[in-house]
Amino acid sequence: MKEYRTISKIAGPLVFVEKTEPIAYGELVNIVLADGTTKRGQVLDTSDELVVVQIFETTTGIGKDSGVRFTGETIKMPVGREMLGRILSGGGKPIDGGPEIVPEKRLDITGAAINPYARGMPADFIQTGISTIDGTNTLVRGQKLPIFSGAGLPHNNVALQIARQAKVPGSTEGFAVVFAAMGITKEEANYFMADFERTGALEHAVVFLNLADDPAVERIITPRLALTTAEYLAFELGMHVLVILTDMTNYCEALRQIGAAREEVPGRRGYPGYMYTDLASLYERAGMIKGLKGSVTQIPILTMPGDDITHPIPDLTGYITEGQIVVNRDLHRKGIYPPINVLPSLSRLMNLGIGPGKTRDDHKKVSDQMYAGYAEGNDLRGLVAIVGKDALSERDRLLLEFAEHFENKFVRQGYDEDRTIADTLNIGWDLLSTLPVEQLTRIDRDLINKYHPKLKSGVKKE
C-alpha cells in the first residue's frame, strides 16, 4: 500500500493531504506516526488536489512527516456471535482482556437505510415494569424512544431498570442488549458494568465504551459500531436487540467540534446544519423487517443542556424519534423515583402495541383519562399557591388530589419493582375512582362498568 508524506495542514481533528492518486470519498485512512503507532481516520472531502481526512483519535503526534495510507475501502467492522458478553472500546477494540473478535462478517458501519417498504410494523408490547412507560408511554419492539434528562438526574437508573426488566410478556425469543457509551465518566461506566454483572445481563450484552477522556471524535463512530452490531444480531441472527446509547449530547458536541474544524456555516447554536440528517442516520437504524425475526429497539439517552427541551439536541432528536421519556427535576427533588414527567413524555407507537390481545381493552382510554386529570390537577397547583385550597371548587379539589396521588402511587415505584401491565392499569383505575364517574368523559360506559372499582363491586373480586 502506498504511503504518502504530503500532509499540508493539520487543524483540530482534520488532516489535509496533498498530491494523492484519486482517493474515494468515505475511505478509511491509517496515519503512521514516527514511532510506528497508527491512527485511524476517514476521508471527508476528496479532490485531485487535496484530500481532507478526519481523524478518530487525537491528532497528537501527527506531523508533516507522518505517513498516510489510504486503505481503499470504507470503514468496516468485524461482527460475530461471540461479541455477546464482550466489552469493546469506542473504536471497537476489545478492552476486557479477552481475545480479538473472530469475524463472521465484516459490515460497513454507516449502514444503509431500511427500505420503508420492507419495514415490518412494530406491534409487540414491551413490558418495562415501569408504570409511567408501560401505562402511559408504551414502548414497542422496533421503536426508538429516547430518555430526555438533565445533568444530575437518575436517567442511568431508569435505563438500567428498563434494560433489566424489559420483556415481551409470553415471548421466549432470544434477546440482547447493545450498550454504547459516548463520553461518559469512568465512574458512570463502572456503575453500568456493575449492574450488568449483578443481574447477569452482561452475557447477553455487547458493550462499547468511549469514556470522557477518550478522543471526542471517536464518539462519531461509537454509535455506528454499536448499531452495526445490533443490526447484525437482529437481522442476521434473529435476536431482539435493545440498544442503549448514552449520552447523545456528547455525540452532538463532537459533531459540532468537527463542523467547527471544517469551518462550516453553523446552524443553531453552532451545531452543524446537517445535524438532523446525521442524527437520523443513527436513530432510523431501529425497526423490524418484514419476514425477518429480529428487531432493533433504541433507547438513546441525552442530557438536555440547562434542562431546555428546545435546545437543538433534544429538539432534533424529538423530531426523529418516536416519542420521548422526559425525566424531570421537580419530581426528583420531591424524592420520586423514577422521576418521569408524563406530561411532556410521549410514545408515538403506543397505539400499535396496546389494546385487547396485547395489553388490555381499557389501556388507551385509562391512559388518556389519567393524562387529562393529571394535567388539569397540575395546573391547579399554580392557582392554589395564589388563592389557597379553600377557594377551589369541589371538582378542582378532587383533581388536585388526583395529581398528588398520581405522582405518589402511579409514578413512584421501586428501583427493583417490576409491575405487570395489569398492576399498572389497576393502579390507574384506583386513582380514577377518586374522581366522579361523570367526569371520566374519555372512557366509554362499557369499560367503566367493566373495570371501575366502585361500579364493578357486584362482580366477585378475583
Next chain:
Amino acid sequence: MEVKEKKPNEAKQAVLKRIAGPVVTAVNLDAHMYDVVRVGKEALMGEVINIQGDNTIIQVYEDTSGIRPGEPVTNTGLSLAVELGPGLLTSIYDGIQRPLSVLVDKMGNFIERGVSAPGLSHEKKWGFKPLVKAGDKVEAGAILGEVQETNIVHKVMLPPNAKAGVVKTIKTGDFTVDETICILEDGREYPMIQRWPVRVPRPVSEKKNPTIPLITGQRILDGLFPIAKGGTAAIPGPFGSGKTVTQQQLAKWSDAEIVVYIGCGERGNEMTEVLTEFPHLEDPKSGKPLMERTVLIANTSNMPVAAREASVYTGITIAEYFRDMGYDVSLMADSTSRWAEAMREISSRLEEMPGEEGYPAYLAARLSEFYERAGLVETLNGASGSVSVIGAVSPPGGDFSEPVTQNTLRIVKVFWALDAKLSQRRHFPAINWLNSYSLYLEALHDYYDKEVSPDWNKIRSWAMEVLQKEAELQEIVQLVGSDALPEAEQVTIEVARMIREIFLQQNAYDSVDTFCDMKKQYDMMKAIKLFAELAYAAQVAGVSPTQINAVKSKGELPQIKFIKDYKPELAKIEKQMDAEFNTLRSAA
C-alpha cells in the same frame, strides 16, 4: 433543440474532480442547469445545480461513499422528470419516483445504490377505452381515452405541451404504457405515458377562486377553520404535538378523489404505518380501500438528502397530473421543514451566502413557488380540478418565528397552529383554537348555508365567541379562582369546556369518532348551544352554577361521539336536558 447527444470524438471525457458528501464537482461536462447526470462508475443519479466556468456542481441522489476523483460523468440531457400514466395509484415511491417495492426486489431490505427503476411498470397491460374517434380535433391536454386503474378512472391525455392535431387512428384494447394508442394526422404518435419535468408547473387554462370546502371529517378543521378545495394550509407545531397524526387523518378522510402523501425526511416506521393501515381502511365515499386513491412518496430522514429535496416536486407534479384529469387532489407534505433543511444542507455545501438561520436566501421563493402550484383550476381540457396543499412545518423548539414557518404563513391561507400544551393534556387534535385561522370562511359561507344549515355560520361564530370569552375569563380565574366569577360567566366557562371536550376533542383511534361528517358536527354543536341557552335561562331564574353543572344529561353528551347512529340517542339526551332544566327552574 440543442445538441445533447454524447460526442464520441470530443477530446475530453467529463470526469469527477471533487467529492464532498452529496455534492460533487465535475469538469468538462457540457451541461445545463437541472440536467440529470450519471455520476461515477456506478452511474449514480444526480442533478446539475450550479455551473462555474469549467466546473459543474452536481447534487447526487444517492450515497457517494467510495466514489473517486477521475470517475466518469455523463449527461442525460434531460431534466429531472416523473413518469405519468396508469400505475401511479397505490404506488409508493422514493423522492425521485423509484418504486420502493421494485427496489426491495432489486436490492433487498436496505436501500443500496446505483439501481434505477422506472416509476411505472412498462410491462403491465392496461385496458384502454378511447373517448375520441378518428377525425376529431384534439388540443393539448385533451382526454383521449380512459383506463380503469383502480376504482379510479385514469384519463389518458394528450401532453400539455403538445400541439393541436387531428386524430388519425385511435386504438382500443390492452396496451403497455409505451405502446402507441393514438396517431395524429401529422404522424405524431402518442402512448399512454407522459414525462413531465418536476420543477415546472403543469399548465392550466385558468386559476379560479375556491368556493367548496375540503371536508376532512375533523371537527375543529371543518367546523372552525376550514380549508377549501384548491386551497393551501400549514400545520406548524413542535414535535409530539400531532402533526403527523393530523396529516394522516387528512390523508385518510378528506373528501378529495386522489391523495398524494409525501413523507419528506420523516420516520420510517410512520411510513410503514401508512402502508400497513391504508389498504385496510375504507374510503367513506366509495367504500373501497383508501390505498386505491393514494400515491405515497417516502423519503425517510436517513435516505439521501438530495432526493429529499426532490421529493416535494415529484409529489406535486403527480398531484397536478391527476388534477388535469378533472379530479380533486389533496397533497400532504410532511414535513416541509425537512425539505427546507435539505435545501439548507445543499446550499451550505455549495458555500452559498446564507440567509436567515443558515437557510438559503431563496427559501421564501421556493416555498411560495411550491404552494402556488395548488389551486382550483379549469384544466386545458375544460374540466374543473383542484390541488389542495397541506404542509406540515416542524419549527425548531416549537418557535413559530423561525424562517420556514414565517415564510410559509405569508403564503398559505389556513393556519392550524398545533400546541404542545394541548397535546400534553391529550387534547387531540392539539390545534389551538385561538391562534389558528382560515381565510376561506367568506368564500365558503354560501356552501355552508346551502349544504349544512342556514344557521351554521352563526353557530360557528357563537362557538368562537364563547371560546374567546373563555380565554379572557381564564386569565381572571388564574388569579382569583373560578368561584369568584359572576354566575353567568361561570356558565360560560362550563359551556366553553363542553365545546372543547365534546366538539373540539376528537379521537383519531376510535372507529366512529375518527370521522365526523358535517351534519353530525352541526348536530353536536347545536346540542351544546341548546344546553347553553337552557343554562343561561336557568341561571337567570336563580339556579346555581353547581346545579347546572350537575345536570345528568350533560354527562351523557360526550358519548354521542362514539355512536355511529347517534340521532336517537341525541334526541333522548336533548329531551332529558329540557326536562332536567325544567325541574331546576321550577324548584328555583
